Amino acid sequence: ILIICLLIGETYENIPGQSKITFLLQAIRNTTAAEEARQMAAVLLRRLLSSAFDEVYPTLPSDVQTAIKSELLMIIQMETQSSMRKKVCDIAAELARNLIDEDGNNQWPEGLKFLFDSVTCNAVGQMATDFAPGFQKKFHEKVIAALLQTMEDQGNQRVQAHAAAALINFTEDCPKSLLIPYLDNLVKHLHSIMVLKLQELIQKGTKLVLEQVVTSIASVADTAEEKFVPYYDLFMPSLKHIVENAVQKELRLLRGKTIECISLIGLAVGKEKFMQDASDVMQLLLKTQTDFNDMEDDDPQISYMISAWARMCKILGKEFQQYLPVVMGPLMKTASIKPEVALLDTQDMENMSDDDGWEFVNLGDQQSFGIKTAGLEEKSTACQMLVCYAKELKEGFVEYTEQVVKLMVPLLKFYFHDDILQPLNTKPAESMPLLLECARVRGPEYLTQMWHFMCDALIKAIGTEPDSDVLSEIMHSFAKCIEVMGDGCLNNEHFEELGGILKAKLEEHFKNQELRQVKRQDEDYDEQVEESLQDEDDNDVYILTKVSDILHSIFSSYKEKVLPWFEQLLPLIVNLICPHRPWPDRQWGLCIFDDVIEHCSPASFKYAEYFLRPMLQYVCDNSPEVRQAAAYGLGVMAQYGGDNYRPFCTEALPLLVRVIQSADSKTKENVNATENCISAVGKIMKFKPDCVNVEEVLPHWLSWLPLHEDKEEAVQTFNYLCDLIESNHPIVLGPNNTNLPKIFSIIAEGEMHEAIKHEDPCAKRLANVVRQVQTSGGLWTECIAQLSPEQQAAIQELLNSA
Incomplete structure (x- = not known):
């Protein structure tokens, strides 16, 4: 009866939800029943807890909940069949996952104690992934100790392998600072187990634990980064030995994982340490690569090799270019895999099992679009690697740009969205501006031809891509491409199509907001619904930021020539900055008008009636993001805006000062807005000095320096400071140069906060100011004496570097 009950779905479905848990537990516990029935009951129970936990579990009486938890733990202890015990x-892992709240509080402490006492590694590994990094932060001491102890269980290879796998899960998402104190102990255990398992491989041919331990070493190194340097020499000889000698077919996975491990360790410790073995490793990889064409399509080494080459490229930089002729053939072959697709009716789809490797997307009640995923994960990885080469090698990759573009552009239409295949959807778009950068070296004609091949496809993809994550990547990529290509890259047809698409995106943004407000009035509205609405809102705002990116790139390339085209979008942008709109709308609407002012110069005043009053009003807004956008706009208004903006610069000054002098202006959430206000005051003094009393404002402005959070505005303010010093401005230098120690401390603080890169011309100007004082001994001594040791070191660092 039990077997019939479990195998005939209709009967099972008729059992009330709350009773299903106890019914299925009974079936699992019934050791006299057929193994098939017990296993099916276990699968059904896990699915029930996964898909309908909130409907069935919380409604049970507390004593029944306690009994279920106890029974699960008892079955794990009593079960003799390993496959059943795993299920x-x-x-237990699924129940535990549901019994940890959003703050990471565990509602099943006895379950956790049981895990640590018996170390059911699968459950620990799963929880480490599901609840990272909270799980790691709370339980690092117990988990690491328990897993290392279990890995020492030489009597049970499978348990050892599970413990190593759980350690991989744990360290992958473990904050570096938490892992470092355990590094000595981890390394000691992993090394001794690796040596032991290498001997076992040679003597008995067993490899299961060694495969997992190699990946554990890679995961620890990946998290520890430069802290792994002291342990590098302990592992590298053995790992190289495995790659060199594990050539038999049954050792392909071990060899692949070891190649991955070596490349991850190399990336972790850095080029300087890795160079001692780089030549040997490259020869091993090259030898494997020459055998690549003989590898079977399902050889697990392929994906490990492809990823390892990309890591080697990151480590070696430009020196990697010499290996491209060897690497690119197999990589392009993998990236060019054609997926098998089919359009099936629902009945046909149901007849296909999961084992066939097909994934489906419903196209309505009757049809589904299917794609065979075999090989697609490798294709996805290969696309990632091509992007990596283009990014790292730049013009060194130029020989391959044409074939990569021809591969990537059609993939912009790849609509099958899945976490594993995400690079197939996002990497083609990401590659476009990188490939254009690579192609620059061949001259403008070649570059333009390549851009023409991309442009139409990118615009069409912006108009048709249904997934917001992929759409945002395509929009970002398109904006970057325009920045690379500059003025003239879009023709009239492009502008017309793009204008229609951006208009539709903005209209959709407003419509979605209205729909969400309607849902908030619905009788079913609750916290869960609000969470879902917030996610939708975040997605919409992210797309809005990409609309802003595209407009920024167009304004910066085309300047005021593009204003007539922009007018079709103007009413929608004005709507974004209305007072009743949410703060992200107002922030991004202001950012778009900031670009209009900055790049269209005096011509922007034609539209001032739409944005000037809101910009002045929003500089004191409650939202720091809105304040920042408004302050930046007032700064570029002074810098680029022309004479019509003069009275508004005068009006802006006291508003900016009010923000800067407020009590909480330097808190973490406010500091960026405040720094933009300080920079704007500097720009008004520099570019519109007749609009303000510079002598009165200047001492205050000096007291607010340096800026160090907003790097772009920091450069602006330091350049203006250099202007004032170089012109011997009396207020800045003070009577008899008494302000110089203060100026030195401003420069030192800027250096300490890395406010300016040493290659920036501004750094050289600051260093020259310091050197000039160096030549007058007494003044130099006085300035240096008033600095802290850290500030003195920062001044020396600036002198050495700029």
Whole structure:
């Protein structure tokens, strides 16, 4: 009866939800029943807890909940069949996952104690992934100790392998600072187990634990980064030995994982340490690569090799270019895999099992679009690697740009969205501006031809891409491409199509906001609904930021020539900055008008009636993001805006000062807005000095320096400071140069906060100011004496570097 009950879905479905848990537990516990029935009961129970936990579990009486938890733990202890025990562990992991709240508080402490006492590694590993990094922060001491102890269990290879796998899950998402104190102990255990398992491989041919331990070493190194340097020499000889000698077919996975491990360790410790073995490693990889064409399509080494080459490229930089002729053939072959697709009716789809490797997307009640995922993960990885080469090698990759573009552009239409295949959707777009940068070296004609091949496809993809994550990547990529290509890259047809698309995106943004407000009035509205609405809102705002990116790139390339085209969008942008709109709308609407002012110069005043009053009003807004956008706009208004803006510069000054002098202006959430206000005051004094009393404002402005959070505005203010010093401005230098120690401390603080890159011309100007004082001994001594040791070191660093 039990077997019939479990195998005939209709009967099972008729059992009330709350009773299903106890019914299925009974079936699992019934050791006299057929193994098939017990396993199916376990699968059904896990699915029930996964898909309908909130409907079935919280409604149970507390004593029944306690009994279920106890029974699960008891079954794990009593079960003799390993496959069945694994399934029950999975159920326990699913229940435990649902019993940890959003703050990471565990509602099943006895379950956790049981895990640590018996170390059911699958459950620990799953929880480490599901609740990272909170799980790691709370339980690092117990988990690491328990897993290392279990890995020492030489009597049970499978348990050792599970413990190593759980350690991988744990360290992958473990904050570096938490892992470092355990590094000595971890390394000691991993090394001794690796040596032991290498001997076992040679003597008995067993490899399961060694495969997992190699990946554990890679994961620890990846998290520890430069802290792994002292342990590098302990592992590298053995790892190289495995790659060199594990050539038999049954050792392909071990060899692939070891190649991955070596490349991750190299990336972790850096070029200087890795160079001692780089030549050997490259020869091993090259030898494997020459055998690549003989590898079977399902050889697990392929994906490990492809990823390892990309890491080697990151480590070696430009020196990697010499290996491209060897690497690119197999990589392009993998990236060019054609997926098998089919349009099936629902009945046909149901007849296909999961084992066939097909994934489906419903196209309505009757049809589904299917794609065979075999090989697609490798294709996805290969696309990532091509982007990596273009990014790292730049003009060194130029020989391959044409074939990569021809591969990537059609992939912009790849609509199958899945976490594993995400690079197939996002990397083609990401590659476009990088490939244009690579192609620059061949001259403008070649570059333009390549851009023409991309441009139409990118615009069409912006108009048709349904997934917001992929759409945002395509929009960002398109904006970057325009920045690379500059004025003239879009023709009239492009502008017309793009204008229609951006208009539709903005209209959709407002419509979605209205729909969400309607849903908030619905009788079913609750916290869960609000959470979902917030996610939708975040997605919409992110797309809005990409609309802003595209407009920024167009304004910066085309200047005021593009204003007639922009007018079709103007009413929608004005709507964004209305007072009743949410702060992200007002922030991004202001950013778009900031670009109009900055790049269209005096011509922007034609539209001032739409944005000037809101900009002045929003500089004192409650939202720091809105304040920042408004302050930046007032700064560029002074810098680029022309004479019509003069009275508004005068009006802006006291508003900016009010923000700067407010009590909480330098708190973490406010500092960027405040620094933009300080920079704007500097720009008004520099570019519109007749609009303000510079002598009165200047001492205050000096007291607010330096800026160090907003790097772009920091450069602006330091350049203006250099202007004032170089012109011997009396208020800045003070009587008899008494302000110089203060100026030195401003420069030192800027250096300490890395406010200016040493290659920036501004750094050289600041260093020259310091050197000039160096030549007058007494003044130099006085200035240096008033600095802290850290500030003195920062001044020396600036002198050495700029």
